[in-house]
Amino acid sequence: MDVYRPQIILGVGLSSAYTIWYAYRTWSHHRSxxxxxxxxxxxxxxxxxxxxxxxxxxxxxxxxxxxxxxxxxxxxxxxxxxxxxxxxxxxxxxxxxxxxxxxxxxxxxxxxxxxxxxxxxxxxxxxxxxxxxxxxxxxxxxxxxxxxxxxxxxxxxxxxxxxxxxxxxxxxxxxxxxxxxxxxxxxxxxxxxxxxxxxxxxxxxxxxxxxxxxxxxxxxxxxxxxxxxxxxxxxxxxxxxxxxxxxxxxxxxxxxxxxxxxxxxxICRHAVPSKPPKPDEKTLRSYNTLKTPLYDNCVLLCPDMEHLCTCDRRKAQWYLDTDLAEKVKDDPLTVRLRFEPAQRAILDAQYYCLVKHNICVVCGSPENLVRKYVVPREYRKHFPKIMKHHNAHDVVLTCLACHAQYCWYEDLFKEQFAKHCNAPLSEASRKFIDNKALREIQRAANALLKVKDNLPEERRQALEDLLKEHFEVNELTDELVDYAAGIDFREANVDFVSHGKKVVDHFAEESGLLVLETMWREYFITKMNPSYLPDMWSPDHHHDILAVKLSFIEREDPREAESLRRKLGITPEQLHDIVERLKHEDNVNFNRINFQRGRLLERQS
Structure with a gap:
């Protein structure tokens, strides 16, 4: 007690002094x-x-x-x-x-x-x-x-x-x-x-x-x-x-x-390494690189010669072969459609009219390229169709080294979603689970087939009795043992919900799927600092078009529009603000836009 006495006296003295000062300071402060x-x-x-x-x-x-x-x-x-x-x-x-x-x-x-x-x-x-x-x-x-x-x-x-x-x-x-x-x-x-x-x-x-x-x-x-x-x-x-x-x-x-x-x-923290490990040659060889260029940059034109989009050579040639288009020029291959397309390039859909280069979007390398899904497919496949239709914005090209590096970052981000959305990545949530009883039957049959002569008599008899009891027979034949050795002990997990589905459902109910999509796009930019992304590539891509689509769906089916609006995370006020902004700032003429089969068509005047 004597050891702490000076500290106690000091503490009490300071507290008393501060209390008196505080009373005076508070009084004078409130007075003034x-x-x-x-x-x-x-x-x-x-x-x-x-x-x-x-x-x-x-x-x-x-x-x-x-x-x-x-x-x-x-x-x-x-x-x-x-x-x-x-x-x-x-x-x-x-x-x-x-x-x-x-x-x-x-x-x-x-x-x-x-x-x-x-x-x-x-x-x-x-x-x-x-x-x-x-x-x-x-x-x-x-x-x-x-x-x-x-x-x-x-x-x-x-x-x-x-x-x-x-x-x-x-x-x-x-x-x-x-x-x-x-x-x-x-x-x-x-x-x-x-x-x-x-x-x-x-x-x-x-x-x-x-x-x-x-x-x-x-x-x-x-x-x-x-x-x-x-x-x-x-x-x-x-x-x-x-x-x-x-x-x-x-x-x-x-x-x-x-x-x-x-x-x-x-700061001293026990955490994962701050940088991804350098991938070894074996890891890099496990990826399948593109054998042909992803972008041929052929041009599709509307009947009035307005740019519709770029496409690969095979698609452009198909239009020519089926007499649905006529050739305008050879380099680059440009074809003009003979029919009015279901969708024209409005708002940020102009992105699909731009020429894209067959290089890594991160480092610019033209070698060993692979497709990279900025929003992982395990999430994207659970998005509503309205978010996925005619939208290849999130498929970019990366070289093997950059691809392997980002996969490491990607796994870290998935772990954060797993924790935040209660969507574990572990095998506890796997699609198939082991039937322990059937697994024991298979092991018993394999033991009888492979090491029967080396088993003690008591152990061999116990294994045979296990199989007899399971198949409800008095005699155990070789054919039955062979069948038991090949039995599939995996069963479908009826309670299985994939990690991606849980994360998508969580955001659909809470913040909205547009937030999830934007987070992945911004994460890719933040971690990889890509220097060669195509022009007009944006974390907000397609969001304004979605708002326009929702406004048209609302006219036909208000209940469906409300359900989609909630999933996307767009409030009625935001929807109204976006539509008004497009009218006044971007000069979008809503009287010339029609909504068909989930796509936008700008009517000709």
Missing amino acids: RCGFCQPETHTAHGFIVASQEKWYACSAEVLDRIESSKLIAVDCFWVGSVLTRRKIALLAFCTSAERITFVRLSELGEFPEELAAVFRDPTIIKVGIDILAHAAKLYEDYGIETYGCVDLRYMAMATPAAKRKLLRADSDLSLISMMNVLLDANLSRDYRMLYSRWEARHLSRDQIYYVTGQVIGAFGLAVKIAQSNDWVANAIGYLLKPYLWLDHFIKIHYASYIDLKFSRDR
């Missing part, structure tokens, strides 16, 4: 604070700033809170994907778990100068997941420099108690995973919200709840991780509000991580 802004300038969780007027109305209180806490949890949201990203549309931050500020930069048009000063100030700590990447985007989009950033993953892995919990739970160090483990917050990833329209005129209630959970969760993690350092920090955390101590604590205990870009190489 301005009143709450008008109802239209805030939600139950804080402020929504969508105009300069609203910023002027609430900026005094927002800046006062920031100045008091010297710490904000920050997150940014934008429309787009890995290939194409629009400017940050929404900046959200909080100084406590009670108040959050939504700054709608897409509506404001410019970044408030008072807020820019906050982000430039290195004495104001900014916490979040991948906070340095968000800072880089702020600079790229609005020229705002950001200092004083601390990645929560560094904080967690530098704090032994938090690190142990995360490693024990096999956390992937995402915000949701860390909240689940450290805050006991049972949240799930809502990919539909992540890919929602952050530039919409008004944020939906779901979007507001999603952002609130992300930002308040990040703030809660900063508090929880800091409190996990030792019993003194834990006591201070319970006695005092975070704005009284958290920024100082982070500046002292995590100073080396301020403005340090996150890298997994800098």
Whole structure:
């Protein structure tokens, strides 16, 4: 007890001093604070700033809170994907778990100068997941420099108690995973919200709840991780509000991580290798490479000479042989159809009119090419037909080395889906299972056929009795033993649901299949960094066309359209926004479009 007495005295003294200071600070803080802004300038969780007027109305209180806490949890949201990203549309931050500020930069048009000063100030700590990447985007989009950033993953892995919990739970160090483990917050990833329209005129209630959970969760993690350092920090955390101590604590205990870009190489984790192993020659020889070019780039024209698509030489020649088309020229082979096609190249279907090169989309090599399905076939085969019809966008060419490398990454991603969707990849979920009784019969018969003379009499008799009992006979013939040795002990697993089917069903019920499709496309881009993808190749390919198809199906069969809309993960508001955008921004004339047999046909005027 004497050993801990100095620490106890110090802790009690500090706690008492901090309690007195806290009482005075709280009194003076509330005394000097301005009143709450008008109802239209805030939600139950804080402020929504969508105009300069609203910023002027609430900026005094927002800046006062920031100045008091010297710490904000920050997150940014934008429309787009890995290939194409629009400017940050929404900046959200909080100084406590009670108040959050939504700054709608897409509506404001410019970044408030008072807020820019906050982000430039290195004495104001900014916490979040991948906070340095968000800072880089702020600079790229609005020229705002950001200092004083601390990645929560560094904080967690530098704090032994938090690190142990995360490693024990096999956390992937995402915000949701860390909240689940450290805050006991049972949240799930809502990919539909992540890919929602952050530039919409008004944020939906779901979007507001999603952002609130992300930002308040990040703030809660900063508090929880800091409190996990030792019993003194834990006591201070319970006695005092975070704005009284958290920024100082982070500046002292995590100073080396301020403005340090996150890298997994800098943290000690028991994980799989960060890079795929180099494939050996035996592995490479197991793949069947293409013997002929995949792309012949022959051209199909509509009767009015409009480009329909490119195709292989065999298909173009078939049209000529059946007198369904006439030759226009030989190089490249170009044929004009004699009939109106069921589908014309509208919207991003122009992708299929472009010339494609027979090279690896990753490294550009023309040798040893194989087809690679960016969205694995085990998932894609369970997609609705409307997503697959006339859509070869996700079949790309890779060389053997790049193909083997991506297969390694692909398996890692499948493991994440297996865990997230409760869709195991192990043999416990295999299509066929062993009938243990029949397997014993086969083994007994094989033993009698191969080593009967070497078996002890008692063992031989037991095996023969087993077979007699199974076949319900008194005498065991050689023919019956031969039959038993060849018996098939595998049975169909009536409860079998493939991994791919489970994952597709999960996304169809939760976030939507378009999210699953986009995730695989973006994963391929992120992991392989392909330099030779065809022009117009996009993670969002075909999504606008799907929205148009849905709008036409809705006229014929509203119930079917509603079912498809839910599976795809398109909300009615999103469907309406997409159709309106296509009308006004892309000049799509819906009066000239017809929907037939699952395909789009643009009528001739």
